[in-house]
Amino acid sequence: MxxxxxxxxxxxxxxALGQVAGRLGWDQETVMPRGSAEQRAEEMAAMETVLHARRTDPRVGEWLAALDEGALGAADRAQVRLIRREYERAVKVPGRLAAELARVTSRSQGVWAEARAADDFTAFASTLERVVALKREEGAALAAEGDVYDALLDDYEPGMKAAELDRMFGALRPRLVALREAVLGKPRAPELTGDFDEAAQMKLSRRIAQVFGYDMKRGRVDKAVHPFSSGSGNDVRITTRTAPDDPFNCVYSTIHEVGHGAYEQGIDQAYLLTPVGQGVSMGVHESQSRIYENQLGRSRAFTAWLFGEMADAFGNLGVADADAFYAAANRVHPGYIRTESDEVQYNLHILMRYDLERALIGRSLEVADLEEAWNTRFEADFGTRVDRPSNGVLQDVHWSVGLFGYFPTYTLGNVYAGCLHKALRAAVPDLDATLAAGETAPATEWLRERLQRHGGLRPPRDTVREACGFEPGEGPLLDYLEAKFGALYGL
Known part of the structure; x- marks a missing residue:
């Protein structure tokens, strides 16, 4: 050899072992007995010890030094690039720290869930302090003498720097705030009303997943407190959630996670169980979930079809017709919860979290002051004082599992989705006609061919540029939002 x-x-x-570890995480969030949390934490730590040892195996460095990259094809050179990147990062993190992070974040999930249910941040604070301390240590090890937050961000969006995010977010904020103020000055859109059977919601969610191209022979749709997707290749699992008074929560959580799942299922099978055979970054991953959920799933054309499906499933929805249903699906409204936020305000939620987590990692904010910092910032940004922790600092799972640097990729994904949507509209001029018939294939197949099948073949920004045919930036997203909500609200 x-x-x-x-x-x-x-x-x-x-x-393959990493996929097994991921399956343990899926199990923990969906069907694991509550009393198993401590044992699962030890199992996760043991798996991470094995994985870290393999990722830092000195033979990896020897093989990398010995191979002749000039003799390799493009895909194999991409494999080497990704393996070298992972190896160089892994050897900077002590095995003790990697195992302790796995152990603590596994336990932390359960502590967070119980604190969220009890609306008691203090019950979670000491656990979060431990997570933050470990992530600071990890970031410092990865950064050497560089920026600690940039080092953590690089886990989710390779090559991205906080300075570039600051520029992008600074360009987004003024137009988003102006659009929000203009929309909220108009009469509110209608809401769905009724009691929506949760079993019927799950049945509909599985149908919608297949409509968007999710392969149920290689995937599942289950329930979790916080929707997520996991896995790659031929075992890709997604979760959603239900609420008896809000079927949109289930429907659009499902479509969002299907975007993630379809990306992983759509990667070329030749790359199976290799670094190239996975989504290239979380920003690119979020571009898929957000374009599925919003530009496709909340479009006037698709909601016209969805109106009929939901009426068949639930009967009277409390809205008169497909136009009112479209307005309800895109209703801009004050609210605390990021995952339930409308397109206009969603990125403002992310910008707030980005600033807070940078402050936590940078030590200008401590966990003891986080709840008050969150509440103060939320009131400044959204004009409402947070009423309880589950609507505030406890609403998201990310920090409990150590995902510092993840939040900004949601907005980066929205930016990429805006670019992809612009290119998709140019490439598929009859898109609305097909979406109105409940047929998403022209859109999803374009995305699969232009972006998804390539996996990690190219760096993240190059992946989007190649798919779109132009340099990605925030302009297309802002133009799309202003046109869509300007028409909806008569601006």
């Missing part, structure tokens, strides 16, 4: 062959054989086994 050549050094490249040995490297890839080792990597495929490591990737």
């Amino acid at each position: 050549t050094p490249f062959d040995e490297l890839m054989s080792h990597q495929r086994e490591t990737t």
Whole structure:
């Protein structure tokens, strides 16, 4: 075997073990008995110890040094680039720290869930302090003498820096705030009313998942407190949630997670269980979930079809017709919860979290002061004082599991989705006619061919540029939002 062959054989086994560890996480969030949390934490720590040892195996460095990259094709060179990146990052993190992070964040999920249910941030604070301390330590190890937050951000969006996010977010904020103020000055859109059977919601969610191209032979749709997707290749699982008075929560959580799942299922099978055989970054991943959920799923055309499906499933929805249903699906309204936010205000939620988590990692904010900092910032940004922790600092799972640097990729994903939507509209001029018939294939197949099938073949920004045919930026997203909500609200 050549050094490249040995490297890839080792990597495929490591990737397979990583998928097994991911399945433990899926199980923990969906069906694991509550009393199993402590044992699961030890299991996760043990798995991370094995994975870290494999990722830092000195033979990986030897194989990388010995191989002749000039003799490799483009896909194999991409494999080497990604393996080298992972190896160089992994060797900076002590095995003790990697295992402790896995152990603590596994336990932390359960503590967060109980504190959220009890609306008691103090019950979670000491656990979160431990998570933050470990992430600061990890970030410092990865950064060497560089920026600690940038080092953590690089886990989710390779190559991205906080300075670039600051520029992008600074350009987004004024137009988003102006649009929000203009829309909220208009009469409110209608809401769905009624009692929506949760079993019927789950049945509909599985149908909608298939409408958007999610392969149920290689996937599942289950319930969780916080919707998520996991896995890659031929075992990709998604979750959603239900509320008896809000079927949109289930429907659009499902479509969002299907975007993630379809991306992983759509990657070329030749890359299975390799670094290239996974989504290239969370920003690109979020571009898929957000374009599925919003530009496609909340479009006037698709909601016309969805109106009929939901009326069949639930009877009277409390709105008169498809136009009122479209307005309800895109209703701009004050609210505390990020995942229930409308397109106009969603990114403002992310910008707030981005600033808070940078302050936490940078030590200008401590966990003891986080709840008050959150409430003060939320009131300044949204004009409302947070009424309880589950509507505020406890609403998101991310920090409990150590995902510092993840939040900004949601807005980056929206920016990428705006660019992809612009290119998609140009490439598929009859898109609305097909969406109105409940047929998403022209859109999803374009996305699969232009972006999804390539996995990690190219760096994140290059992946979007190649798909769109132009340099990605915030302009298309802002233009789309202003046109859509300007028409909806008569601005």
